[in-house]
Amino acid sequence: MSVTTDAAAARPAAEVRLPGVGLFAGGLTALLALIVGIPLLMVVLMSLRTGFPGEGGPLTLTNFAAVYSNSGTYKVLGNTLLFATGTVFVALLFAVPLVWLLMRTDLPFKGAIYVLMTVGILIPVFLRTIAWILLLSPRIGLVNQWARQLFGMEQPLLSLYNIPGMAVIQGVSFVPSAFFMLAAAYRTMDPALEEAAYTSGVSKLQTFLRINVPITLPAIAGVMVYLFMTAIAVFEVPAIIGYPARIIVLSALIFTSTNPPTGLPNYGLAGAYGAVMLAAGLLLAYFYVRLVQHGKKYTVITGRGYRPREIALGRWKWAALAFALLYLAMEVFIPFLVLVWVSLLPHLQVPSAEAFAQVSLENFRHIFDHVGALPFVNTAILMFVVPTVTMVLSVLVSWIVVRTNVSFRGALDTLAFLPHAIPGILLAVGLAYLGLAYRSWFPVYGTVAIIAIAHTITWIAYGTRTTNGVMIQVHRELEEAGKVSGASTRTVLGRIVLPLIAAGIFNSWIWISMLSYREVTMALTLGTRKNVVISTIVWQFWGNGWVPQVAALGVVLVLFAVIVVGGLKIAFGHLGEWQS
Amino acid sequence: MITIRGLKKWFDTRRGRVEALRGIDLEIGEREFCVLLGPSGCGKTTTLRCVAGLERPDAGEIEIEGVTVNAPARRVYVPTEKRDIGMVFQSYAIWPHMNVFQNVAFPLVRGRKRFGKELVAEKVRRALHLVQLDGLEDRPATDLSGGQQQRVAMARAMVTEPKILLMDEPLSNLDARLREQMRVELKKITRAVGVTTLYVTHDQAEALSLGDRVCVMHGGEILQVAAPDEVYARPANIFVAEFVGEMNFVKAKIAAGSVECALGSLELPVPPAFAAAGAVTLAIRPEHVELAAADGASGPLVGTIASKNYLGDAALVEIEVNGVTLLAKLPGDTEIAVGQRAAVVLRPERWRVFAE
The missing domain is CATH 3.40.50.300 (P-loop containing nucleotide triphosphate hydrolases)
Structure with a gap:
């Protein structure tokens, strides 16, 4: 999650001058420019055209006129801003104290909290959202059903169907990424800065407020901008909670323009809405990069890497643990338990003796009957192809950016970072338009390949950030020492560089595989009958109201992810040992 | 306090x-x-x-x-x-x-x-x-x-x-x-x-x-x-x-009234605590290792200069005596050179005695 110009700036003087490197770098840059640029171009193009994709006609501003003369649009923009702001607020409300608690205090069970936070990432946002609806929906929600039975309440106890409700669910889902980004920034900070305040006679609270917070502020601001950028484009919570409650945000509007429940798709309108989102995304990405660079000034290289003493929480220990547990309950425990409970029953009902009598694995047994093998095959293809292609491209890009002196390596790095700023839903709409309008040149519409392409473009930003970091860590002198020992370039790459970067690349591979596995927005936007994947199947079930089946498939989805990631970490955990 | x-x-x-x-x-x-x-x-x-x-x-x-x-x-x-x-x-x-x-x-x-x-x-x-x-x-x-x-x-x-x-x-x-x-x-x-x-x-x-x-x-x-x-x-x-400063160490054995080591028999005041120990380690600072021209009038200890490390204000010289290498710190302008022979003077009061 570092910055685009990072690698180019931190890199020592480049030395590789091989014939053909320039040509290769040029080709790679052109390829990246094409795969990132064309979908964006399509979004702009579709916003300027009317009619079906592929119908020519003159370029026109009709769509923009239609969209921006409609007062409903401004209501949508208002909702989007409120939702995004609320989401960022909720995410930071949990993430900032958690970073401090886990990194500086003697909070018990830190290891377990870390692991559960990672598990939280593996629960797809749409499943968590569905679980919370099953709990808090005014009509069918378990809590409200229970309140009716118990207290005879007429009004629902709690409802999610409002902007704060949406912001809480989305915000909780953002906490792990906010946490890991902030923790990374916190780690580069000298613990002596805090200790110097204590030795100056300043209390812990004052130190937290006057030293920790101001020093972390650039990092927090960076995370805020990043989360905001992501929040204005997220689709899952707005579609599952917002749309049925008629709280429409931009992403839902773009989706329904291209996939209307009734009537014909209108790509022109989607493009006009998308243009705002794209402009906002790019602007925020620019601010993000600026903020992260500013934050760099605050990082100090310390004389030695001693671990600061953990602050004893004393009698606050249990309150702090309760806070962490509250978060984990919202993020992991409650959603997962709700899914498990619902998956074991023929229909949604609150726990009772009667309900317990009906518990069975029936729903799990029939998963295959309902969906067949196709979604599993398609998902498996994505999970293998997407990370592999992404990591190959990332390694090549990083090698040029970090290890060569090609003049446009900075531009290449920026290009690889750009997808970070492009909302997934726009990328997918752009690709869908490309596939429909230029079918003969780009004959992949309706195949799993087009989803794979969308995923690869999106995660190349993440992939290159990792590979840049890994390659910078492998000091050039390690390579040079190999060459001086008389090893050939091939031997140096194979025996020295590759083993050193393997762990980092493998980790990224797993993560991208998992992200692809749980991704639903792009898969849904690009989806047809033929390229269904598991996540879109769950979505369809939910649309059909097959609640127990959704829960059963959801439980399988989460368990599979946890087992795969856990298993791989245990099996290959030793790979990263020397990097710590 | x-x-x-x-x-x-x-x-x-x-x-x-x-x-x-x-x-x-x-x-x-x-x-x-x-x-x-x-x-x-x-x-x-x-x-x-x-x-x-x-x-x-x-x-x-x-x-x-x-x-x-x-x-x-x-x-x-x-x-x-x-x-x-x-x-x-x-x-x-x-x-x-x-x-x-x-x-x-x-x-x-x-x-x-x-x-x-x-x-x-x-x-x-x-x-x-x-x-x-x-x-x-x-x-x-x-x-x-x-x-x-x-x-x-x-x-x-x-x-x-x-x-x-x-x-x-x-x-x-x-x-x-x-x-x-x-x-x-x-x-x-x-x-x-x-x-x-x-x-x-x-x-x-x-x-x-x-x-x-x-x-x-x-x-x-x-x-x-x-x-x-x-x-x-x-x-x-x-x-x-x-740890504090440079030091030459020589292994030695306590004999009646004197200390025996590769440099010969040294007349040193041995603390009574060590008298029973038998084996001790002797130590002397490089600046207390004095070198003199190796003529007939010099003492019994004569060695060969093995190396010279010129530091400007001083020169660190390694001299081999009876199979023992001693480090001596001399003024920077000393004219002594590698390969020369020199007499070594070690004053008894400069020696320190440690348990082995």
Whole structure:
């Protein structure tokens, strides 16, 4: 999650001058420019055209006129801003104290909290959202059903169907990424800065407020901008909670323009809405990069890497643990338990003796009957192809950016970072338009390949950030020492560089595989009958109201992810040992 | 005044218990400058951080100015911010979001004792004058050089006029010339203020030049506490002898009235404690190995120059005598050359005797 110009700036003087490197770098840059640029171009193009994709006609501003003369649009923009702001607020409300608690205090069970936070990432946002609806929906929600039975309440106890409700669910889902980004920034900070305040006679609270917070502020601001950028484009919570409650945000509007429940798709309108989102995304990405660079000034290289003493929480220990547990309950425990409970029953009902009598694995047994093998095959293809292609491209890009002196390596790095700023839903709409309008040149519409392409473009930003970091860590002198020992370039790459970067690349591979596995927005936007994947199947079930089946498939989805990631970490955990 | 009694600290790791401090006893007097000296991992920084309250000992007691600040057995622990101390960190720990004035004023504005605006300004001005940073009040902390950051850290530690000043390798991140300059200044400043100072370093030259007393530590224990000249001239054991300054070692056996070694039979006053031991190690400083022209009039010890390391003001010469290589420190302009023969003079009173 570092910055685009990072690698180019931190890199020592480049030395590789091989014939053909320039040509290769040029080709790679052109390829990246094409795969990132064309979908964006399509979004702009579709916003300027009317009619079906592929119908020519003159370029026109009709769509923009239609969209921006409609007062409903401004209501949508208002909702989007409120939702995004609320989401960022909720995410930071949990993430900032958690970073401090886990990194500086003697909070018990830190290891377990870390692991559960990672598990939280593996629960797809749409499943968590569905679980919370099953709990808090005014009509069918378990809590409200229970309140009716118990207290005879007429009004629902709690409802999610409002902007704060949406912001809480989305915000909780953002906490792990906010946490890991902030923790990374916190780690580069000298613990002596805090200790110097204590030795100056300043209390812990004052130190937290006057030293920790101001020093972390650039990092927090960076995370805020990043989360905001992501929040204005997220689709899952707005579609599952917002749309049925008629709280429409931009992403839902773009989706329904291209996939209307009734009537014909209108790509022109989607493009006009998308243009705002794209402009906002790019602007925020620019601010993000600026903020992260500013934050760099605050990082100090310390004389030695001693671990600061953990602050004893004393009698606050249990309150702090309760806070962490509250978060984990919202993020992991409650959603997962709700899914498990619902998956074991023929229909949604609150726990009772009667309900317990009906518990069975029936729903799990029939998963295959309902969906067949196709979604599993398609998902498996994505999970293998997407990370592999992404990591190959990332390694090549990083090698040029970090290890060569090609003049446009900075531009290449920026290009690889750009997808970070492009909302997934726009990328997918752009690709869908490309596939429909230029079918003969780009004959992949309706195949799993087009989803794979969308995923690869999106995660190349993440992939290159990792590979840049890994390659910078492998000091050039390690390579040079190999060459001086008389090893050939091939031997140096194979025996020295590759083993050193393997762990980092493998980790990224797993993560991208998992992200692809749980991704639903792009898969849904690009989806047809033929390229269904598991996540879109769950979505369809939910649309059909097959609640127990959704829960059963959801439980399988989460368990599979946890087992795969856990298993791989245990099996290959030793790979990263020397990097710590 | 700092009193440390039986201080112990251990860490439980996956490979079992690591004892960082094995019972430290140390008394530091009013206005004394005491240096903790030792190799990395000897426990000197842990001791300092225990005094600061940044680390909590597992056993023992610490008293500052007569107040018990650590006594785990009695569940006494005074947190860092309640101790009357100032501290300078190795990384300086200058807060990057504040300017020089704000950094130095922080302990006065947010610390134990708080002062009015004018008094704060006056105290900060005086502290900055003390470290010769007059007029830099408005400079952002991120625009300071290493040496300036070091001075700001000093000013910040002293501005509250604490009774105790703690310094954790404060000069180790400066380059050599600046380090020597700061060393002289540091001594002057602490003298002038009259603060009790506990100073941690691994640099023996720094320890010898700064300390009123030097406390040599190794493996979580104190090996010797004494004035610098005492530590240098009469090291308590082989480790201290080797760590502080250069030393030649020769294995020897005690015989009746004399000591037998490869250099022959030496007439040395052997402490009675060693008389029964039989085997001992002899030690002599390179500057006490005297070389003379190898003519007929010289003593029985004659050797060959094996190497010469010219240092400008001095020359370090290795001479082989009876299969023993001795290091001698000679004036830089000595004309002695590799391959020459020379007589070696070793005065009996210069030898130190250690148990093997």
